[in-house]
Amino acid sequence: MFSPETDPSEIVTTIGSTLHCATDATVESICRYLDSFEWNLYLAGAALEERMSGTLANTGRELRWLDLGNHGAVVARQMIAVDPDFVESLPEGPVRGLLAPVLGIRRLLPMAELRICTHGLRVLNDDDKTVVRILIEESRPIDAAGHRLQALPARLFIQPVRGYERKLEATIQRLQSSLGLHSGMLCEPATLFQQALASVGRRPGSYSSKLAYQLDPQQPADAAAKQILRGLFDTLEANIDGTLHNLDSEFLHDLRVATRRTRSALAQIKGVFPPAVVDEFKAGFAWLQQVTGPMRDLDVYLLDFPNLRESLPESMRDDLEPLRDWLRGHYAEQQTKLVEALESPQFRALREDWRAFLEMPNSPSLAPAPRNARRSIKSVADSGIRSMLKRVRREGRAITDASPAEELHELRKSCKKLRYLMEFFESLYPADEIRGLIKQCKILLDNLGSFQDLQVQADHLRDSARHMQAEGAADTATLLSIGALVKTMLDQQVQARKAFTDTFTTFDSAANRAAFKRLFAAAAGTDAKPTPSTDCNPAGNPDSNLGDANQA
Template identity: 30%
Template sequence: MQWILPQSASLAKLADALAGKYHLNSESSQAEHLLIVDDFVNHIIRSGCLLVRQGETYQLYSEEAETLEFSSKKPFHFAADIAESEFRQRLRSLISVRKLDAVQEFDLQRQFLTLRNTDDKAVLKMELLTTLNRQILLLKPVRGYEKALKQVTMQLIAMKAESCEGNLPQVLLTLSDYQISNYSLRPQLNLPQDILARDAVAEISLTMLSVARQNEMGILHHCEDTEYLHDYRVCLRKVRSLVSLLKGVFPQAVFLELKKRLGLLAGKTNKLRDLDVYLLKQDDYQARLPDNLRDGLPAMFSDFSLQQKRARRAVKTWLQSEAYASEMNAITGIFRDVGTLPETELSHQSLQTLIKKKSRKCFRKIGEMGVLITPETEDEEVHELRKECKKFRYLLDFFGPLLQHDKVPEMAARLRKLQNTLGKFNDYSVQQDALMQYLEAGKRGDDLAKSIGALILILAQAQQLQREKVELRFADFYSPETKALADQLFQ
């Protein structure tokens, strides 16, 4: 049982109220330092869990599962840094590959107390925690002395103490008024129903560019957390796709300028992102190869690490340059000043009408492309289907609320299953091409050549398995039920 004492109350006041029947003894005290650990997005706290560090001990609290413990003499920053265990698996499920840091610290003074009766028998154990100029009293009942617990509880209520549930770190976090991050790659847009098409594109683009820029400091100072760059690029990709999907709302010259500038921003980080991905797949690549074919991989990943460091320096230099600031200012300036641009046929059209038309066209095109896919279809045509699905997904993500229909999430879920298969198919294809280019780019030792050759073969087999699933996933998606759902959403 935990009670937060009002600032006007004190332990002495409680002792005075109990005098005559009980006396309060202080046994000992100790100072403690407690850290709440999480990532940039607060994935752990948002999930209802807490990761707490005290000294060398980490505790992962959860409302749904038992508390897990892990000991480490040195602070760790990634789930991958610790040995395989239930703790690591649980932590990885919460933060994936994100970096951990202390997000809140507490200096605690813990005082151990015993409440004794007139016979000097211990009837209640207590702990008084002092931090943040507040006091928390923990009551630990002694069997057979429930009456003492009841009387203490009544006095605490009379003192207007506040009963609090949950683990102690959660109580401390609440007392500290810690603000959980509101960062999201899918921010709430709340577009008005009557918003015009061009205004909507501008508002969404400015929002996504703002989210992208929230990742700049992470790229500069916490670059080992590769998700900063990933999220930055996702935001730029969404803006580029949105501008292309609704390009008719801009004059042609403005559309081409936006496309060029956004492409430049994304292109500056392509090399680094590719290397990040390959290095993140290091364990996966090792696991795919038999022991006798792994000898060459360390040399390749060592080479990738050196290239990654150079690419990081280049990206950091770019992000801190006047040229970068100028590009960002030019892009945001266009979106902020859309009201001054010449009108086009679509610029002042109702957004809702335009989105239904675009979504209907996109859904129909996915169907036309998908039904033509056979086992003999070229990979490039499968990739084109993936791109069209991505356009459709962005339309649903950005403008789903405007459709005012509770079936939009169902359509998105059906699409996601097809996208997952197409995405894996594309990833395997890209990885094979990159490994082949690396192999052909310079003189490679026999061990390295064997490892890469075997890895390319294994990835090709994995790609083929995904290729065989494409037609099945497409048939599941482009079913009579989904067509009927599209008719409801986009009529």
């Protein structure tokens, strides 16, 4: 790899004057680096390179799987004929086999694009036979608007020819002398990947929906709460464009999770903001949760349809296909409604007002403040988690075999709030201990979520069957297959209900109670004196829609 200032044509001229060469035609190609929005491949230590000769219309396209842990070595190649997006769009092959478990349901997106000019030279012997091949590669990044950016440093490749391997070393030595080559100029396949991303301002691994706050235990609670809410807002905004263009279902999922976490933070980090502010934004984000729900429900059904189909006897599986067609028929309608909501003045105003609030300086120290605003975030976190834990235990212990489903639903909401609080404040506690308790909470939530979601899905399927029958979209066989599916779900719900007692008993075990008490015990004398004010104590109720409540 040469310095950025080196002109590739000068390299060709220098080589031509040093060696007996023949010049090949310059070859133009396109190189793209692909990954998901959340960098699934990069985080798995891989990069996906797409190489195309000539124009985009050319069907000579090759996917290359690069192992970044091995200097970007190409470990698999596969020819394709269409734009790669989802795994299902690719033909069977070695790259698809590596890609499927890493990419999952996400779409491949172009992260960087290069226009490459390759100048080829053939070193000839006295008989004009080719003994060594030399390639000089000039790469120029292309930005999102299609503009060519400053060229990357030129790269030189020297390739042996079978039968003339001894000529390779002599050629390298002569080029080292004429071009000033040295070991520091060696480049790896991974280098081009890194340069291409940097040239268009991409930072691998820059997006994650996971919470990773680093809070100061003595930080004022209002400042820490805003730090948490700003991070959630960043996640929400990062997913708007992908949701509008329906690039894949995870954009909407992450947007909804960020919305639900925002509502939970507003409701559960109590007494740090004025009540009127909390009520205003809780209502705004509740609206956002509502308008994004129907599209998410369709996503969940269509994503899970293969599993629903497989849960039926083989003789009934094809009879379920009209349901898939009916769901797909409503998809475009719901996407249009979703876009209208996200492009509405109401959503624009919510975003602008929320951003202004988050960027607003906290109240001066002499001004009246909500009662918990000046307390340390650690003390607020401790008391909030203790309070929610007591509610979870109280509600869970009250549930018997005769309890109605609504009581399990209420417990699920409380448990979800507890989980969110622990995730918000994870950095305030020893990592192993807090993560272990979060895991216990998730296990309980998985059980409660299965119980409730199976009921919601069964009700939704029954409702869909009625609509399909009224529209003439389902014959008797299809209605019977839906009925069988509903029965399967209700049977599974019964099993989830039976498993609840053991699941909650484990969560409420003496060992877990001791771990919670040790981690979230009150520490006397650590708080600043509260400032008198009217407390805000909204009753948080972050709602859950089908399928994404337990994926947050």
